[in-house]
Amino acid sequence: PELLVDVNLKALVVASYxxxxxxGKQNGGKGGVIVNMASIAGIASG
Structure with missing residues (x-):
């Protein structure tokens, strides 16, 4: 379970930062928007 959380949640947060x-504009970038998308298929078995 911990590896699952590391991959699916922590990785998203770390990558976003x-x-x-x-x-980020404060670092000389153009700025922008980060869109994180998820799906119920990620937790549904079948």
Whole structure:
């Protein structure tokens, strides 16, 4: 369960912060919007 959380939740948060550091206007980037999408298919079995 911990690996699942690391991959599916923590990785999203870490990646978002890295992207913010790179595209943020305060760091010389153009700015922008981060859109995180998820699906119930990620937790549904079948």
């Amino acid at each position: 890295k992207i913010i550091d790179r595209i």
